[in-house]
Amino acid sequence: MVVLLLLAPVAGCGVFEQGPSADDVAESYLQSVAAGDDAGAAQQTTNPDAARRALESTRRSLSPESVRTTVKDVSAEGGDGPVRATFDIAWDFGNNQVWSYEGSVRLQEQEQGPGGWKVQWEPSAIHPELQEGQSLRFDALKADPQPLRGRNGVELMRPQTLVSVALDPAAAGDVSAVAGELGSALGQVDPRITRDSILSGVNETPDGQAYVVAQLRAEDYDRVRGQISELPGVSFPAQSKLLADDREYGTQVLSGIAQHVDEQLERNAGWSVSIVDAQGAAVQSLQEQRPKPAAPVTTTLSDQVQRAAEQAVDPVPQAAMVVAMQPSSGDVLAVAQNQPADAQGTPALTGQYPPGSTFKIVTASAALSSGRVTADAPVDCPRSKVFDGRTVPNDKDFELGTVPLTQAFARSCNTTFAQLGVDLPPNALPDAAQQLGLGVDFVMPGATTITGKVPPPETTTAKAANAFGQGTVLASPFGMALATSTVANGRMPSPTLIEGTETQADAQPEPPPQRTLDQLRPMMREVVRSGTATQLQGSGDVAGKTGTAQYGDGERSHGWFVGYRGDLAFAVLITDAGESGPAVDLAKDFLDSAP
Numbered sequence: 275m276v277v278l279l280l281l282a283p284v285a286g287c288g289v290f291e292q293g294p295s296a297d298d299v300a301e302s303y304l305q306s307v308a309a310g311d312d313a314g315a316a317q318q319t320t321n322p323d324a325a326r327r328a329l330e331s332t333r334r335s336l337s338p339e340s341v342r343t344t345v346k347d348v349s350a351e352g353g354d355g356p357v358r359a360t361f362d363i364a365w366d367f368g369n370n371q372v373w374s375y376e377g378s379v380r381l382q383e384q385e386q387g388p389g390g391w392k393v394q395w396e397p398s399a400i401h402p403e404l405q406e407g408q409s410l411r412f413d414a415l416k417a418d419p420q421p422l423r424g425r426n427g428v429e430l431m432r433p434q435t436l437v438s439v440a441l442d443p444a445a446a447g448d449v450s451a452v453a454g455e456l457g458s459a460l461g462q463v464d465p466r467i468t469r470d471s472i473l474s475g476v477n478e479t480p481d482g483q484a485y486v487v488a489q490l491r492a493e494d495y496d497r498v499r500g501q502i503s504e505l506p507g508v509s510f511p512a513q514s515k516l517l518a519d520d521r522e523y524g525t526q527v528l529s530g531i532a533q534h535v536d537e538q539l540e541r542n543a544g545w546s547v548s549i550v551d552a553q554g555a556a557v558q559s560l561q562e563q564r565p566k567p568a569a570p571v572t573t574t575l576s577d578q579v580q581r582a583a584e585q586a587v588d589p590v591p592q593a594a595m596v597v598a599m600q601p602s603s604g605d606v607l608a609v610a611q612n613q614p615a616d617a618q619g620t621p622a623l624t625g626q627y628p629p630g631s632t633f634k635i636v637t638a639s640a641a642l643s644s645g646r647v648t649a650d651a652p653v654d655c656p657r658s659k660v661f662d663g664r665t666v667p668n669d670k671d672f673e674l675g676t677v678p679l680t681q682a683f684a685r686s687c688n689t690t691f692a693q694l695g696v697d698l699p700p701n702a703l704p705d706a707a708q709q710l711g712l713g714v715d716f717v718m719p720g721a722t723t724i725t726g727k728v729p730p731p732e733t734t735t736a737k738a739a740n741a742f743g744q745g746t747v748l749a750s751p752f753g754m755a756l757a758t759s760t761v762a763n764g765r766m767p768s769p770t771l772i773e774g775t776e777t778q779a780d781a782q783p784e785p786p787p788q789r790t791l792d793q794l795r796p797m798m799r800e801v802v803r804s805g806t807a808t809q810l811q812g813s814g815d816v817a818g819k820t821g822t823a824q825y826g827d828g829e830r831s832h833g834w835f836v837g838y839r840g841d842l843a844f845a846v847l848i849t850d851a852g853e854s855g856p857a858v859d860l861a862k863d864f865l866d867s868a869p
Contacts, residue, residue: 293384293390293391294390294391295390295391296348296357296359296383296391297345297348297359298391299318299381299390299391299392300345300348300359300361300379300381300393301345302314302318303315303318303319303379303393303399304343304344304345304361304363305343306318307329307341307343307363308341308342308343310333310341312326312329312330312333313326315329316329318392318393319392319393319394319395319399320382320392320393320394320395321395324395325393325395325399328397328400329400330482332400332409332410334482335409335410335411335412336365336367336410336411336412336547337367337412338365338366338367339366339367339368340366341363341364341365342363342364342366343361343362343363343364344361344362344363345359345360345361346360346361346362346376347359347360348360348381356380356381356382357380357381357382357383357391358378358379358381359378359379359381360376360377360378361376361377361378361379362374362375362376362377363375363376363377365547367412367545369540369543371545371563373547373560373561375401375402375560376402377398377399377400377401377402378398378402379393379394379398379399380393380394380396381393381394382394401549401560403549403560404549407551407552408549408551408552408557409549409550410547410548410549410550410560411547411548411549411550411554411556412545412547413545413546413548414540414544414545415543415544415545415546415562415563415564415565416513416514416536416539416540416542416543416544416565417539417542417543417565417566417567417568418433418514418568419433419514419515419516419535419536419568419571420433420568420569420570420571421433421516421570422516422531422532422535422572422573423570423571423572424572424574424575424576424577425573425574425575425576425577425605425607426576426577428577430518430524430528430573430575430577431516431517431528431531431532432516432517432519433514433515433516433517434491434492434514434516435491435492435512435513435514435515436489436490436491436492436512436513436514436515436517437489437492437495437510437511437512438486438488438489438490438510438511438512438513439456439460439486439487439488439490439502439510440484440485440486440487440508440509440510440511441456441472441476441484441485441487441507441508442484442507442508442509443476443485443507444482444507445506445507446505446506446507446508447506447507449476449507450473452505452506452507452508453469453472453473453476454469455501455502455505456472456487456502456505456508457471457472458501459498459501459502460487460488460490460498460502462497462498463488463490463494463497463498464488467487467488472485472487475487484509491517495510509554515532515536516528516531516532516535516536517532522588523580523581523584524575524580524584524609524610525611525616526609526611526616526619526620526622526623527575527606527609527620527623527720527721527771530620530720530721530722530771531571531573531720531771531772534571534719534772535568535571538568538569538571539565539568542565542566542568543565544562544563544564544565544566545561545562545563546559546560546561546562546563547559547560547561547562548560572772572773572774573720573771573772573773574600574605574606574770574771574773575606575608575609575771576598576607576608576869578868578869579598579607579608579842579868580607580608580609580610581867582608582864582865582867582868582869583598583608583609583610583868584608584610585863585864585867586610586860586861586863586864586867587610587611587615587860588612590614590848590856590860591614592614592848592849592850592851593611593612593614593615593617593618593621593848593849593850594611594612594614594846594848594849594860595609595610595611595612595615595622595625595846595847596608596609596610596622596751596844596845596846596860596864597609597610597622597623597751597752597754597755597844597845598755598843598844598864598868599755599756599759599767599769599842599843599844600759600841600842600843601758601759601760601762601763601767601838601841601842601843602763602767602841603767603770604759604767604768604769604770604777605769606721606769606770606771607842608844609622609623609721610622615849620721620722621750621751621849622750622751622752623721623723623724623750623751623752624722624750624752625724625751625847626724626726626727626748626749626750627748627750627823627825627847627849628743628747628748628749628823628824628825628832629726629743629747629748629749629821629823629834630742630743630744630821630824630831630832630834630854631686631688631691631742631743631819631820631821631822631823631834631854632743632749632754632819632820632821632823632834632835632836632845633740633741633743633747633749633821634683634686634691634741634742634743635710635757635758635761635794635798635819635836636703636706636707636710636712636728636757637691637694637695637698637703637706637741637742638679638683638691638694638794638797639706639709639710639761639786639790639794640694640698640702640703640705640706641679641694641697641698642789642790642793642794643706643786643787643790644698644702646694646697646698647694648679648793649678649679649680649793649794649796649797650679650680651678651679652676652677652678652679653676653677653678653679653682653690653693653694654675654676654689654690654693655668655673655674655676655682655685655687655689655690656668656673656675656689657671657672657673657689658671658689659689659692659693661692661696661734661735661737661738662733662734662735664735664738664739666688666689666692666738666739666742667688667689668687668688668689669686669688669822669853672685674687679797680796680797681800681804681805683797683798683800683801683805683819684797684800684801684803684804684805684806685805685806686801686805686806686820688742691741691742692738692739692741692742693738694741695731695737695738695740695742696734696737696738696741698737698741700730700731700732700737701730703728703730703731703740703741703747704728704729704730706786707726707728707747708728708781708783709760709766709783709784709785709786710756710757710761710766711725711753711756711757711759711760711766711783712725712726712728712749712753712754712756712757713725713726713727713728713781714766714779714780714781714783715779715780715781716768716769716777716778716779716780717777717778717779718769718770718771718775718777719771719772719775719776719777720771720772720775721771723750723752723753723769724750724752724753725749725750725752725753725756726747726748726749726750727746727747727748727749728747728748729746729747731745731746743821743823744823744824751845751846751847752769752845753845754834754845754847755836755843755844755845756769757836758818758836758837758838758843758844758845759838759843760785760786761786761791761794761798761817761838762795762838762841762843764786764788764791766782766783766785795817798817798819798837799815799816799817801817801818801819801820801837802816802817802837805820806820806854806858807819807820807835807837807858807861809858809859809862810858810861810862810865813839813861813862813865813866814839814840814865815839815840816837816838816839816861816865817837817838817839818835818836818837818838818861819834819835819836819837820834820835820854820857820858821834821835821836821854821857822834822852822853822854830850830852831850831851831852832847832848832849832850832851833848833851833852833853833854833855833856833857834846834847834854834857835854835857835858837861839865842868844861844864846858846860846861846864848860
């Protein structure tokens with residue numbers, strides 16, 4: 275807190291024989307107000323208890339970042355009338371929001387006790403217009419947001435009323451009983467809200483602040499209003515928020531965009547200070563600054579692609595997710611998660627999973643770029659191979675013998691790619707991964723993302739395992755969608771979620787060599803033509819890679835499919851799927867509905 279220090283009382287011979295002077299008391303009172311020492315300020319008044327309560331209430335309501343005070347004059351009115359101190363005070367609320375005014379306090383010489391002077395306590399000692407039973411209130415004035423539109427102008431979210439249910443334990447009386455009533459009523463809307471969860475939230479809330487139990491859509495508030503509207507200590511502030519009409523539509527990605535919009539509205543908010551009565555009703559406006567009008571916001575999301583992705587993930591019993599991107603622009607077209615995935619937060623954007631054989635795209639890129647192999651070069655694909663004592667098997671122990679690299683890739687031969695990884699320099703895979711966007715950190719307005727992590731291997735066995743996505747490499751669906759976008763585009767695009775915003779990246783990697791891309795793209799196409807994703811043959815010219823990624827003790831596996839079709843790149847992940855087949859089926863459902 276910034277405080278303008280005033281002259282402190284100075285003791286001198288004979289000065290305080292009758293207690294502090296009127297000047298000293300006025301300065302001490304205002305200095306304590308500026309410093310946030312409400313108890314200290316109250317001790318300078320004729321009614322310390324009432325003054326402390328009023329000053330503390332004012333500070334809670336206004337919540338200033340700092341207060342500045344200056345004593346202008348201390349003198350007797352009319353020469354021999356009551357002594358009055360005039361002062362300037364400025365409440366700084368941050369964001370260039372400062373409320374300044376001139377006030378005054380009356381000073382009364384004490385006849386009892388040690389003598390001296392005291393501030394005559396009355397509400398006007400805070401503000402000259404304030405009267406008994408009234409208080410001050412600060413309100414942020416935010417403009418209503420504009421509807422959020424996606425590609426082609428489709429409305430995805432619109433402003434709707436959101437009602438907060440706030441519990442002030444200081445005003446509730448029997449907090450446990452009120453929490454029980456709230457839990458019983460609000461549990462009908464959200465079963466996670468219970469008496470115990472409310473009490474836990476109250477206990478974790480700083481003293482003097484209300485705990486926001488829930489934020490309800492207007493129709494949900496109407497359902498429970500009769501049960502909670504008269505509960506003591508409970509208030510219901512309402513505000514306009516961006517919401518989708520369909521509660522399950524784009525839940526995770528749209529919430530991030532709505533938060534971005536809300537932050538813009540906060541930065542452009544106006545504000546007001548009012549006098550309110552004991553019931554909180556405004557009596558008089560003291561200061562008001564209107565907010566700047568809200569600017570329209572458009573997201574890169576495609577309603578058609580988003581709905582296709584959601585329809586594909588919703589029936590899956592395990593956590594399932596799809597991220598889709600436009601390779602030519604980097605525009606994020608869809609981020610879909612089913613309810614089991616939503617329960618984990620935003621795994622589609624930030625989850626870190628072993629990528630399994632989808633990482634063979636990176637290994638193939640590194641090997642092709644090294645010049646050690648070509649797409650049609652003969653390679654060995656035995657059913658298993660040992661690297662420094664660790665056996666690397668193929669899925670279900672298949673073997674191909676000596677085949678072109680393209681066929682080993684299409685059939686997802688672990689032993690082939692483990693050997694390629696061992697033969698490459700330690701930095702080859704991290705460098706190739708970064709060229710595709712894996713390991714690049716982005717600051718993308720509207721969403722938090724993590725692409726993945728590809729550390730240099732330290733041992734031969736680590737080289738072998740990393741080469742087929744089962745070592746220390748990790749990736750998110752967002753990261754793999756970016757990787758396939760890079761293959762399709764030829765260079766890593768800058769991912770974007772909100773039109774007109776700029777995404778920052780901690781690296782701008784060089785693109786893969788053109789000769790590498792010219793060989794890698796047909797190899798990914800062959801996965802669908804004759805390899806492990808032939809289910810997609812009727813879904814257009816799809817190129818991609820399957821992945822079965824073991825995790826934990828190795829007994830369970832995630833299922834992946836990543837790829838692109840035209841100017842649509844995507845990544846599909848089903849956790850604990852056991853194999854890649856369900857992910858390929860999900861990809862087919864998605865692609866058959868996507869434009």
